[in-house]
Amino acid sequence: MSRLTPFISSQQGVEIAHVLRIRLYDFAMALMRAGRNSDALACLLVSKPSLKEDHDFWIFACRYNIAQATRDPGDISAAIDAGEQIVSGKVKVPGKYVGGVRQFLSKLKGEG
Secondary structure (H helix, E strand, O other): OOOHHHHHHHOOOOOOOHHHHHHHHHHHHHHHHOOOHHHHHHHHHHOOOOOOOOHHHHHHHHHHHHHHHHOOHHHHHHHHHHHHHHHHOOOOOOHHHHHHHHHHHHHHHHHO
């Protein structure tokens, strides 16, 4: 992973095949289940745009998990920014996730 994640991150902004975006998304979900949120975030950012409606929610979830683990102000700020875009409607996710994002945002803002 120490070589794979930087390579994946370097592909951000590069047009990649749709099937590869799907595979990266699936890989990101597996990485999140394994607690590898930074690696998952790299995959999610590169696999965007995606046909998955919840893609941006999972980007927020990774950022939130990273912020909770590091308590770093920069990580907290990145998670808050991602969450606020969802809550404001600038970034669309399925409605069932918005309430959870609001709750996580209030936690983050309390720590920030």
